[in-house]
Every structure is written in structure tokens, then in C-alpha cells.
Amino acid sequence: MTLAQAIAENVKDGDTVAMEGFTHLIPYAAGHEVIRQGRKDLTIIRMTPDILYDQLIGVGAVKKMKFSWGGNPGVGSLHRFRDAVEKHWPHKLEVEEHSHAAMANAYEAGAANLPFAMLRGYIGADLPKVNAQIKSVTCPFTGEVLAAVPSIRPDVTLIHAQRADRKGNVLIEGIVGVQKEAVLAAKRSVVTVEEIVDELQPASPNSLVLPSWAVTAVVAVPGGAFPSYAQGYYKRNNAFYLAWDEIARDRDSFQQWVKENILEKTPEDFAQYAKPAKN
Template sequence: MAEFLSLQEAVSRHIKNGDTVCMEGFTHLIPFAAGHEVIRQEIRDLTLVRMTPDLIYDQMIGAGCAKKLIFSWGGNPGVGSLHRLRDAVEKGWPSKLEILEHSHAAMACAYEAGAAGLPLAVLRGYVGSDLPKVNDQIKFIECPFTGERLAAVPSIRPDVAVVHAQRADRKGNVLIEGIVGIQKEAVLAAKRSIVTVEEVVDDLNAGVNACVLPSWAISAVVVAPRGASPSYALGYYDRNNAFYKEWDGIARDREAFQSWLKDNVFNKGAAQ
């Protein structure tokens, strides 16, 4: 059952060195505040999982938190590359980063399989693709009913899932509105989960077919206003497009990145 904790306590209690951690959120509701707390606590040797690694993973990789990245697309949306990720892969700074690349479809299927408690996911993708040449986690099997050749990938069952949402009720149930990615499946697949929210309310006012994460599936709920900024939270604030453009210049240079990290993550955290 969900506990209401501070961000510092939730991360300290639930994310440990060497864990496999997924921080999901598609286009909006990206859990930046939680990622910054991981950086502040200097958690190391994480295997980071995300369908679309963007700025938050670029920051965590550049801060030395990660040893491996499992992903299906990586970049600064609408701008270009993730320069801290590239520096880690190509030059080993601040430490060497191992990468394992999948398609979006395979990762979505793997999360769904993890949420269902299954050991693997089966899909029609990858037949004729070059990804199996560089990803030894992609195998091929024969359907026992039709004889069709299908791809199989291990299910994603992370130690910790971290997502951001609009609001929680006082029992710890959480409502996600707007574009929903793979957050629900990530939380259900994980051993532990942290959900940051904009606010706590008496009634979620969830509509028909709303995406509600039940309290029993969540380890910790954290009130973190603007916890998804510079991405956006539908109904609360817009995307800070200017920052995504600025990040390209900040991330290209190691010293500029370290200065930004000190001013905007470590010093900001100390002031809170």
C-alpha cells in the first residue's frame, strides 16, 4: 500500500545502488524531480530503462548514476542528440555506459509481460531487422499452434518504477490524465514504485476509462509540484520548450554541464 513520503525519503528508501530503474512518461509527466533527487543522493550503477530516454536520463547519465541503458529511442525531442549519453557511450565519461536497444513495440510488449508476471513477451517485430545482431536479448521462437516464426524478448520487471501524475487521493490512488504512455504497466511490473504528483485531493474525479493507479500497486506517493518540469503536466503547466533548446548547448560541454548540475540540482536541493 502507498505511503506518503517526502521525495528525499522515498528515493532513499526505495532506490539503491545497482537497481534496475524505469522512469516513464511519454512527452509529458516525465519525472524530472525524482531523477534530480537520485542525482543528489549520488546513487550509482543503475540500469536505467525507458522507452524514450530524453533530458532526464541525459542528466542522470552525465551525473554518473548509470552503468547501463535499456531503451528504444534516445534524443532531445525536436532538437538533436543527448550529448551526455553520447559522451558516456563513445568516450566513457564520467563512466562507460552499456546500451541495449529495442524497438518501441518490443519494449511496450515487454512492460506488459512484466505487468502480467510473465517471463517473456512475444511479437511479430524484428523479423528481417538488424537489431538482433546487436541485442542478444532478442530470440526467435516457433508458435506451437501455427508454426509461425516470432520474436521473443525478456519481460521488463524493474526493481523500481518512477512516474509522475497529476494527483492522488488521500488513500494513495493516483490519476494520470492526458497522453498515457507505459506508466501503468511499468508500475505493475516493478517490485517497488514511486509516484510523484502535483497535489493530493479528496476526490480524484476520475472519468470513465480513466487511468487510475491503485494504492495497492504503489510503494510511495510524493507531493512534488512541478515535478515534471521542464516537460508538462496537462492541466497544470506547459512544456518549457526554450529549456529543451538550451539543453543542447549545456550538454555539449562537460564543464557547462557540471556547472548547470551544481546550480540547478545540488544547490537547489540544498535550498529546499
Template sequence: MTTVDRSKIASLEDAIAEHVHSGDVVSIEGFTHAIPVAAGHEIIRQGLTDLTLVRMTADIIADQLVAAGCVSTLVSSFIGNSSAGSLGELRRRIERADPAPLEFVEYTHHSMVCRYLAGAQRLPFYPLRSITGSDLPSVNPDYRQVESPFPGPDGTREKIYVVPPINPDVTVIHAQRSDRLGNIQMWGLTGIQAEAAFAADRVIVTVEEIVDDDIVRGDPNRTILPSHAVDAVVPVPMGAHPSFAQGYYDRDNAFYLEWAHISADHERLIAWLQEWVIEAQDHFGYLDKLGSARIDGLAVGRAESTPVDYGRRIPR
């Protein structure tokens, strides 16, 4: 009898080469926590271009992808270096078209959530109230008003703002663990990752580790994505650095402070990408450059969760 190998484990190089192409709409999500930085570096190494980058919080990895020439359009609700400073490349591109222009499409955080929800549910739009009275519709024509098909208590039909769906060609996220089949488990700050994945045509998930199938089955409530929603799962230890992975390593706050100075100068930023991304050759080369002392300094103590008894039917 032939056994079918249903494993979705892939190398980072192969996953990016197969599922991310120049010209794609690429969602890279992770809200402060579990940002798939290593995957972004691999996109840079493979020289992909003309990407539309969709990211709720455009941060260091967005700065790097833009500086590397990978991104022509940025769709985001926030631009900043996570309380540590500015993003020099994004500011140069948006404010002065220096050294080249970058198309920037701005939404609010909640608007981006609504767009992902619409995309995941395959809806044509999603309603929201939060921008009423703001000037965002004057700078983004995709905020539009529709009339409710249902009358209110006073008999009138309200006009409400709506936003279009996001349906990326590919979504890339990071999580703590997966089984070999691609059932993805995550805890801590989860953000909009699941919705961003369900909205996409293809999904790549980098994880800290691959675990036995029984571990995933034994703790099903941590599964944020089922196997059928995932195209490739990639074991990438410390794949979120300099962000953090709850229970695995802490946020590298020093790196964020350093980045404010690195990105302030375009030539210095390009030199950093050459040394730390291109010449490092892969993520493990990047970790070697970080060094064991810096990595050990990000270690976290154990904070075990109480086991849960799910119970099961007793055969009669």
C-alpha cells in the same frame, strides 16, 4: 477504537531513500508528458550509483543521471532531446566512452512496450512481429525466436521473435493527482506508465497534488493505478518540468533548446547539475531558481472536460 493510517504520502527525499538503492534496476517512465524529473534530481542528490536505467525515451533526465554518475547501464529505445537537439552526455559515453563507458542495450519502442507487458503479467517473454527483417537481433541477443506451439492454416509452426520481461526493482512515474491512499489519477498522454508500475517490485509516484478521497471515487475512470500497486505517493508541484502536466502547465520548450548547448560540454553540464540540483537542495529550491516569471509563462488555460453521470442503484 484505533484508526489505522493508510496514507502513502511521503516526502520526495524519504521516498527515494526508502525505495531506490544503488545497484537497482530503475524504470523512469513518461512519454513526452509527465516525466518524473524532480524524482530523477533527488536520485542525483542522494548520490545513488550503478543503476540500470530503463526508459523508453532516454531524454534530458537520462542525460543528467548519466552525467551525475548514477547510471552504469541504459536500456532504451530512443535517445534524443525531444526535437530540440542532441543529448551530449549520452553521445559522449556511448560513442567514445568519454569520460567513462556506458553500457547501452537497444530495443524498439514496441519491443519495450512488449517487455513491460510481459513484466506486468509475469510472463517469461512476449511475442512480436515488428522487428522481423531488421538487424536489431544482430546487436541485441535478447531478441530470440521460438516456435509456435500451434500450427497455422497450412499446418506449419511459425517461428516468431520474443523479448524478455522487464521487472524493475522500482518504477518511478509522475501523474496529475492522487488521494492520500495512493490511488493515482492521470489524463492526457499516459504512455506505458501503468504497465511499468505493475511490472515493478516497488512504485513511487510523484503528483501535482493530493486531492480528497471523494474526488478520486467520483471519477474512477481516470485512475490508472490503484493504491495497492503504489508504495509511496509524493506531492511535487511542477515535478515534471521541463516536460508538461496536462491541465497544470505547458512544456518548457526553451529549456529543451538550452539543454542542447548545456549538454554539449561535459564541464558545463556538471556545473549545471551542481547549481540547479545539488546546491538547490530540493525541488522547491529548483523552482525558486526557475523564478516566477518563467513558471507563469508556462501557465495553461482551462479546458474542462464534460462531467459524466455514472449513475447508481436506487435503494428499493
């Protein structure tokens, strides 16, 4: 289906939405369509929220963010995120901060339909003092005290991948973060891909396949991860990450950028960035 149709059918106001991708395959095209459709009151989840979540927060689409690290990778702060936390612009933002390990375990617990995840973590850390969702449990067999966090069960997960076949099976190659767990934990999932092929043929030993039964919608959006990269298709645009620091510092320049580059664009515009560039 089209991206507009996939988002309209699967992302609703008030939903809990995960948009995962670690360093590459970040679902920018899908996130921009969420903005174009004016979704509000979202709870967004991501282990490493960067520019895409800065944009969603800045347009007022988000009421809460659950995360384990937030920033412009290699550059600095997320200024729209900071403005929402510090000055409540465009409105107050609730935050729930965890460690990477807790987030990964919580996704895995959600994928397994378990109510919570437990881990050896948060020992000597201060996060439990500011996050009431971090608890402890005692092992009934050894008496060991372990950290516990609620499982992550999104209403919908959005990811980008390299390829899908015509049956809806999806291939992810390169750095794999928690895309698999995030999709399996969700009630619904939308996967944008660089291309749809007759047969999936993994080119990298570090790859995984999401089966069609776990995927709600597949959309071909060449370039859909730009300005992050898609291994085997195009490289990361480091210049954009540097430029974003200046764009996002000022509310007016941010709003003008969103108008020109999201609201007045279409998913097809991403295709210009999908130039062959093996990396």
C-alpha cells in the same frame, strides 16, 4: 512522505530503475533526487530517454541503459549519452536497444509476471544482430516464428502524475504511455503528483487510475514534471529543451548546471513552475 525519504527507501545502488512518461509527466523531480542522493551503478530503463536520462548518465549514476529511442525531442542528440558511449565519460555505458513495440510488450509481460514477451516484430531489422536479448520462438499451434524479448521487471519505477487521493490511488490524464505497466511490473514504485486531493475526479476521457496497492510511495511535488508538461497544470518549456543542447555539449558547463540546478536545489523548487496553464 517526502521525496528524499521516498527515494532513500526505494532506490538503492545497483537497482534497475524505470522512469517513464511519454512526452509529458516525465519524473524530473524524482530523477533529480536520485542524483542528489548519489546513487550509482543503476540500470535505467525507458522507452524514450531524453534530457533526464542525459543528466543521470552525465553524473555517472548509470552503468547500463535499456531503451528504444534516445534524443532531445525536437532538437537533436543527447550529448552526455553520446559522450558516455563514444568516449566512456564519465565511464563506459552499456546499452541495450529495442523497438518501441518490444519495450511496450516487455513491460506488459512484466506486469503479468511472465518471463518474456513475444511479438510480430524485428522482421527484416538489424537490431537482433547487435542485441543478443532478441530471440525467436515458434508458435506451438501454427508454427509461426515470432520475436521474443525478456520481460521488464524493474526494482523500482518512478513516475509523475496529476493527482493522488489520500488512500494512495493515482490519477494519470492525457497522453498515457506505459506508466501503468511500468508500475505494475516493478517491485516498488514512487509516484510524484501535482497535488493530493480528497477524491479523484477525472477530467479527461483519456485517463487511468493506478490503485493504491500497486503504489509504494506517493509524494506531492508541484511542478515535478518540469520542463516537460503536466496536462491541466503547466505547459512544456520548449526553450529549455533548446537550451539543453548547448549546456550538455560541454562537460564543464554540464557539471556547473548540475551543481546549480540539482545539487543546490530541493524538490520544493519545482513548485515555481506549476503555474495554472490549461493545455
